[in-house]
C-alpha cells in the first residue's frame with residue numbers, strides 16, 4: 065500500500081471538494097469556521113453510513129426501538145443532565161489580540177501563538193459549550209433554550225413513552241440519529257471536530273446488576289460494526305478513560321479510536337452512564353421514571369449503557385481509510401455497501417447504438433442502486449473518475465456487446481475486467497452489494 069503522509073488531509077479536502085463530497089459552508093461569503101455542507105456524493109455516503117448503523121441497531125435486532133426527538137428541549141433538561149453546570153472547558157484569553165485557547169492546549173509561559181506578545185494571558189475561566197438561543201419573540205433570560213449538545217437526553221426523557229408504546233421489558237434500547245451542537249473552542253481537522261454535527265446514539269436500559277455484562281457486549285458489538293464498515297482493523301483500537309477524563313455521567317468509558325494522519329483519536333464513546341440520567345430527570349421533573357418488573361415485583365431505576373458515535377467523524381474516517389494513491393490513479397476503496405455510487409455505466413464510444421444500450425442498462429439498474437452514466441472522454445479517464453469517487457463497479461458496453469449481449473464489469477480495487485451477459489449484471493451486483 066502506498067504510504068500515507070500528513071499531507072493526505074490536504075489532498076483529501078481537495079478531493080472532497082472537487083468530487084462533491086464536502087464543501088465549506090457559505091463558501092461564497094468566505095466560509096464560516098468549522099461548518100461544512102455535504103455535496104451529491106457526500107450525502108449519499110452519509111446516508112449509507114446512517115443506514116448501516118440503523119440496520120445493525122434496529123432491523124437486525126429485536127431489542128432496540130428508534131426515536132427522533134426534537135433538538136430544542138425544555139431548558140430544565142440541561143440542568144438535570146449536568147450540562148449547564150458541567151459541560152465546560154477551561155479557557156484562557158489573550159488580552160491583546162483577544163484570541164481564546166483551551167487552557168490545556170496553551171503554555172502560558174510562552175508568547176501568545178497568535179500575536180506573539182508575552183504575559184498577556186488571563187486566568188483560566190470555565191466556558192460552557194452549549195449554544196444558546198431564544199424561544200419566542202422576546203430575547204430575555206426566561207426564554208433561553210439550548211441547542212442539544214448530545215442526542216441522548218431526548219432518549220432519556222422519552223424512556224417511559226417508548227417503553228409503554230412498544231411494551232418493552234428490560235433489557236432494551238432506544239436509538240436515535242440526529243444533529244448535536246457544541247460551541248467547541250478549538251474545532252479543526254476538517255470535519256473531525258465541528259460545532260454542528262450528527263450523532264448516532266443508542267441507550268440500552270438494563271438491570272443495574274447486569275451493567276458490566278452489557279457494557280462488554282456493546283463494546284464488542286460496536287468494534288465489529290467498524291470492521292463491517294470496512295475500516296482497516298489495525299487502525300482501530302480501544303482506549304479506556306481514566307478516572308480524570310471520565311465524563312460527569314460515566315462510571316466506565318471506552319473510546320473506539322482510529323489512527324488518523326493526525327494521530328489516534330476517538331470516533332465513538334461507549335459509556336456506562338449508570339442510573340445518573342434517569343435519576344436526575346426524576347429529581348428535576350418530579351416524575352417517576354422507575355421500571356416495574358412484573359415478575360419480581362421490584363421497582364428500580366435502570367442503568368444505561370450508551371454507544372455514541374459521530375456520523376460526520378465516521379464519514380471522515382471512512383474517506384481517510386479508503387484513500388489511496390497509486391502510480392496512475394487515486395482510488396477510494398470504500399466498502400461497496402457505503403460507496404455513494406454503486407455502479408457506473410459507459411458506452412465505449414458514442415455510436416453504433418452503444419449509448420442507447422448503455423442508457424437502457426442504466427435505467428434498468430436505477431431504482432435499486434445509485435447509478436452513474438457517463439459517455440464523455442476516454443474510457444481510461446472515465447474509470448479514473450469513478451475510482452476517485454469510490455464507485456466499486458463499472459459496466460462497459462463495447463463492440464462485442466452488440467454481437468453477443470455481453471458487457472465488461474470492471475472491479476475498482478483489482479481493476480480486473482470480466483465479461484458477463486447483460487442479463488446477469490443485476491445478479492452480479494446484488495451478490496456483491498449485500
Ligand code: GAP
Pocket residue numbers: 213214215216246248255256257258259260261263265330331332333370372373374375376377378
Ligand atoms: N452522549 C455521549 C456523547 O455525546 P461524546 O464522547 O462527547 O459522548 C460522542 O461524543 C461522539 O460524538 C464522539 O465519539 C464523536 O464521534 C462525536 N463528536 C463529539 N463531538 C464532536 C464534534 N465537535 N464534532 C464532530 N463529532 C463530534
